[in-house]
Amino acid sequence: MAKQTERIKHACSRCSLADLCLPYGLDLDEIAQLESNVSPSHDVAGDALLFDQGESFQALYAVSAGSFKTSVLDADGLEQIMGFYYAGDLLGLDGLADKTHQCTALAIEHSQVCRLPFDQIENLMTRLPALRNQLMRLMSRELTDDEQQLLTLGRKNSEGRMASLLIGLSRRRATRGLDASRVSLNMKRADLANYLGMRMETVSRVLNKLQSDGLLHGTRREVTIADSAALSARAGSAAWIADQ
Numbered sequence: 001m002a003k004q005t006e007r008i009k010h011a012c013s014r015c016s017l018a019d020l021c022l023p024y025g026l027d028l029d030e031i032a033q034l035e036s037n038v039s040p041s042h043d044v045a046g047d048a049l050l051f052d053q054g055e056s057f058q059a060l061y062a063v064s065a066g067s068f069k070t071s072v073l074d075a076d077g078l079e080q081i082m083g084f085y086y087a088g089d090l091l092g093l094d095g096l097a098d099k100t101h102q103c104t105a106l107a108i109e110h111s112q113v114c115r116l117p118f119d120q121i122e123n124l125m126t127r128l129p130a131l132r133n134q135l136m137r138l139m140s141r142e143l144t145d146d147e148q149q150l151l152t153l154g155r156k157n158s159e160g161r162m163a164s165l166l167i168g169l170s171r172r173r174a175t176r177g178l179d180a181s182r183v184s185l186n187m188k189r190a191d192l193a194n195y196l197g198m199r200m201e202t203v204s205r206v207l208n209k210l211q212s213d214g215l216l217h218g219t220r221r222e223v224t225i226a227d228s229a230a231l232s233a234r235a236g237s238a239a240w241i242a243d244q
Contacts, residue, residue: 030128037124039115040064050091050105050113057095059117063087066111067184069191070094070103081195083145084108084169084187088176092118093142108187153197156235161196162206163235166216170225181228186221210234 041064044050050061053073063085070082070091082103085091091113094102125132145168156164166183174180185192193200207223210216215231216223225231 030130033124033128034131037116037120038062039117042113042115044068044107044111044113046107046109046111048107050107051095051101053101053104055101057092057099057101057118059115060090060092060121061105061113061115063089063091064112064114067108067186068105068111069108069187070105072103079194081191084195086169086172086184088172090138093139096139158196158198158202158206159209159234160236161198162203162210163215163231165196166223166225167228167232167235170228181225182222183225184222 044066050068051057053071065087067087068085068089068091070085071079072082073079085105091105092101096118121131121135125135153161169183170180173183189200189203193203196203198206207216210231211218211223213230215225215227215234217226218224
């Protein structure tokens with residue numbers, strides 16, 4: 001039994017479902033029930049759709065490798081980037097309310113997801129209260145993230161917005177046992193600017209300034225946080241100035 005426990009924990013600890021299963025007390029049988037409803041390792045090519053805005057909601061998707069962005073088209077056809085998702089994140093929660101996806105999810109690079117058919121997961125949740133509670137926690141966390149995004153875009157200057165994004169991505173890596181000092185910025189600069197409500201040149205200027213101030217160092221696609229305390233202090237700025 002001990003070997004079986006370690007085998008399951010080892011498998012799940014490296015999986016994007018780890019945040020859904022082990023921390024919330026599922027026993028071996030419950031974990032096996034959950035995993036029997038998961039279709040693992042679906043490949044999604046870079047720039048390929050995972051689901052589209054207005055599409056019927058069928059499943060949740062746990063990112064096991066790669067990265068995604070979500071976006072919404074308004075009535076005038078203008079795109080607003082809503083978020084960026086990496087290994088360990090769960091996509092598709094937007095479709096729970098009325099069984100229709102409210103946003104589009106697109107792979108930033110070649111990625112892999114585990115597909116969780118929601119009708120099966122919904123049936124499983126009636127038998128596994130811990131699983132139901134965890135899903136509710138994830139929904140609550142997504143609402144909190146949305147509120148934080150509104151606060152960031154509405155009250156912070158450009159440097160504060162960028163610092164908030166970097167700190168947020170760093171914390172998400174830390175919760176997954178990854179190196180929190182390394183943050184991927186592999187999205188298009190136009191998408192990053194769209195998400196933060198800046199011009200593209202402002203994105204480059206702010207990143208250059210944070211590097212010249214010694215808070216960051218790295219490349220175009222990945223940065224390393226050299227001074228997390230100072231970066232957190234910049235993220236805490238709530239002064240809004242029209243410099244975007």
